Amino acid sequence: MRLFRALKNIRRGKGRSALTLCGVAVGVFAVVVISGIGVVGTDRVTSAMVTMGINSALVEASETGGSISLTDEDVTAFSRLEGVNKAMPLMASPSETKLLDVSRDCYAWGVDRQAKDIISLEAIHGRLIGDGDVEAHAMTCVIDEVFATQSYGRSNITGKKIRLLLEGGYYEFEIVGVAKSGMTGLQNMMSGIMPDFVYIPYTTMQDITGRTSYDKIALLLDGGSADENLTSDLTREVNQLKSTKSGLTITNFQSQKGQLNNILSTVTTVLSLIAGISLVVSGITVMTTMLVSVGERTREIGIKKSIGAKNKDIMWEFLLESVLLTAMGSITGIALGTLVCAAGCIAFSLPIAVPIKSILLSFCFSSAMGALFGVYPAMKAARLNPIEALRT
């Protein structure tokens, strides 16, 4: 009943109430949209980093480590460490390709079938390097999508031959698959400007280079458990296994992800706070509206007091009105903000993310603002002297 009367009073000051409501709505809208962008951004970064190989790590000799040779036993031993899901030998060699007589710089990688999981390699045509290729020391390779398109004008060039320069001589490989270009784990770990990548069976690479050891061992860490502690634990353990002090280092993205997320959340928080200022401004607008309303209804307050309304009754009447006004405003703002967030997500074909936490927070915050800034006008109304109020 009280609520109904408050609503009725809000309807009375149509234009003014509507404007105040708009002010609150705009403030809440800003907060919701900004935090929406923050949530979507964080989601994007996380998912991008997962496809980039957030859970993979690379073991290699450190710059000061000198020559430590990694062997099949190490691959097996590393794969059994706690927190490690898989391990794969990895060989690398700078190279040059000749395709249709065009020479290009490239980087050749010796991998096995686990490349799909460990370095997030994804075939868009044909297949990846499999166990068969490794066992047979096959002259097969998988190339980059960009490389394929640039040399052939299309991406599906499986079955074509490519000549790779390794250890001073050209070797002919059959292209069995084309891998999706972009942020694969290796490209990230290499960091810097990347040449084209060509993936061949590591056994073939060993044959050609005459090396029996591996340059690096790629690890797939257990999802979720991959944090910085794990990385340092693993670094210690692999060094123990190889009985070196710090000859081996492990690189992964976990720490970078943490930093990036920190930056993102700081930016979002700062922006949200700035938007939060607009909530304070709308609180002040509510106060102005309520003060005008008290002024207009002075006589009414006098009448009510003369027929038995207590100060408390008058106080609640106005307080309820201001809280209701802000609540209605923030619901409008939330509705609009959520709509814009959803529309934005659809427009950029992102998964729809709604910043529930900020919605609840801004609703509570603005309602609290309504109460806070409503208290003064309400007290002013309640304290009016009935005789003076009646005289107006």
Next chain:
Amino acid sequence: MIKIRNLTKIYSPCTEHEVTALDNVSLEVKKGEFAAVVGASGSGKTTLMNIIGCLDTQTEGEYFLDGTDISSLSSAKLSRVRGEKISFIFQGFNLIPTLTAEENVELPLIYRGVPAEKRREAARLSLEAVGLSMRADHLPSELSGGQQQRVAIARALAANAPIILADEPCGSLDSRSGGMIMEMLHSLNREGRTVVLITHDNGAALTAHRQIRISDGRII
């Protein structure tokens, strides 16, 4: 019912704007009486009504309402006394412009915490008593002056307070409507309510049981 002894009211005391509105006033109104306070404007009769109506407090002296010392009450208790014991009928009607006739009549009961069902029933009966059942859903602006004053009387009826304070109730009405309002006040009095009429109109005052004349803040 109303007992006032040596009551003085000074506005802005101890300043150069000091005004003595009531000066050592003593008066008594018995239960069931119809008393008229008569005086020219500026004589202090409205101040007297405000004090009797518990809207204002005296500077000096005593005021007992139904045996309760009013000057000792807190603001919340004063509101309660106002709501339960006193109904005002003002010259300007003092209806709330955004509420319908029925809602205006219900208002005193809302502050008393009467359940909605009972409130509506009381409001309906009161409006019927003043002959305005047909106008229950009208806003004050859609009613004539006489009708508005009848709504105010219905409000007093619904509140069912033992004392009715009428401050120039016919001041803004034509003589026919005024007569009707006076008649209603008399019938309220016959039902056992104490009525205090404040007026400068001698004719109206003469219909009361007793006239209390006030001039320059003193009873003469």
